[in-house]
Amino acid sequence: MNSRLLGIVLVGGRSSRMGTDKAKLLHPSGMTFLQHAVGRMREVCGQVCISGSAAESEGTDASTGCSILPDPVAYRGPVTGIAAAVDLAAQQQQEGCFVTPVDMPDLTAEHLRGLLHRWDQFPEMIVCATTENHNSIQPLVAIYPTRLQNELHQLAHSDQRSLFRWIRTQPYQAVPLQQTACKNVNTPTDLEDTLPKR
Ligand SMILES: Nc1nc2c(ncn2[C@@H]2O[C@H](COP(=O)(O)OP(=O)(O)OP(=O)(O)O)[C@@H](O)[C@H]2O)c(=O)[nH]1
Numbered sequence: 001m002n003s004r005l006l007g008i009v010l011v012g013g014r015s016s017r018m019g020t021d022k023a024k025l026l027h028p029s030g031m032t033f034l035q036h037a038v039g040r041m042r043e044v045c046g047q048v049c050i051s052g053s054a055a056e057s058e059g060t061d062a063s064t065g066c067s068i069l070p071d072p073v074a075y076r077g078p079v080t081g082i083a084a085a086v087d088l089a090a091q092q093q094q095e096g097c098f099v100t101p102v103d104m105p106d107l108t109a110e111h112l113r114g115l116l117h118r119w120d121q122f123p124e125m126i127v128c129a130t131t132e133n134h135n136s137i138q139p140l141v142a143i144y145p146t147r148l149q150n151e152l153h154q155l156a157h158s159d160q161r162s163l164f165r166w167i168r169t170q171p172y173q174a175v176p177l178q179q180t181a182c183k184n185v186n187t188p189t190d191l192e193d194t195l196p197k198r
Contacts, residue, residue: 002116004123005098006089007045009037010078010140012053012071017186022103025191033185037102038064043109044116045098049088051081076156078140079163083156086149095123096145103185105194107141107177115175119143126172131179137172138182139163 011023011034018025023034031039034050041048050066053074061068069088071080078101085097098116100107111129119127126148129141140163144152148170155166185191 001046002044002098003046004095005045005116005119005143006085006092006094006096007041007048008051008069008082008085008097008099009034009041009048009066009102010051010081010099011102012051012075012078012081014053014075018188018191022185025185027105028195032063033102033105034061035064036105037100037107038066040107040109040112041098041100044112047092049085051078051085051099053081077161079152079156079161082144082163083149083152086144086146086152090146090149094146096143098143099140101140101184104141104182105185106183107181111141111177111181114177115141115143118173118175122173126167126170128167128172128174129177129182130174131182132176137164137167137174138177139167141177141182142167 015022025033027033027036029036038048048066049069050061051069053071059068069084072084082099089097115127127143129138185194
């Protein structure tokens with residue numbers, strides 16, 4: 001089990017397109033999306049925290065037993081949560097954060113192991129999933145080294161806060177995954193598509 005990386009599941013944001021909290025949606029496994037996302041992350045990281053927007057939710061999440069790391073400023077996007085998570089990892093003398101979103105129900109621990117394997121070879125670099133069809137960077141399925149703490153804070157405090165653009169200015173390792181593994185569930189229609197077909 002990897003103790004050099006802090007596992008982070010991103011649950012912040014407004015879930016406005018879904019109209020309900022995506023963390024609480026029911027996954028085909030019978031778990032909630034959050035329990036499923038924490039479970040796959042626990043297979044690769046010894047410590048897993050939840051990164052959320054609401055400061056009032058500080059504490060421990062009862063459904064998973066994970067500590068909640070509230071964003072210092074709510075609703076400023078995932079980079080805010082990732083910068084705070086990298087701070088915690090640095091405080092704990094860990095080498096980085098392994099980040100995944102709560103809304104990719106088809107992502108598995110096996111996919112995460114692929115990124116971890118690459119990071120073992122390139123621990124100084126960002127290791128980021130890309131989807132093979134469009135060669136598109138997936139910044140929310142990525143390992144961020146703690147050495148990038150200051151840069152992540154600068155980005156979090158900037159006007160545009162796009163991890164997607166920023167990663168392309170950094171040395172990074174791309175780990176290609178199938179498009180389906182990184183499919184976001186953002187709307188009720190997306191959710192229908194994740195349910196087993198009868
Ligand atoms: N910690 C943290 N996570 C976030 C924040 N915004 C989004 N996320 C997470 O990032 C992932 C992708 O989120 P999006 O689909 O872009 O945004 P969303 O707020 O969940 O949904 P919409 O309101 O429909 O855009 C999900 O796992 C969210 O929980 C934020 O401000 N802070």
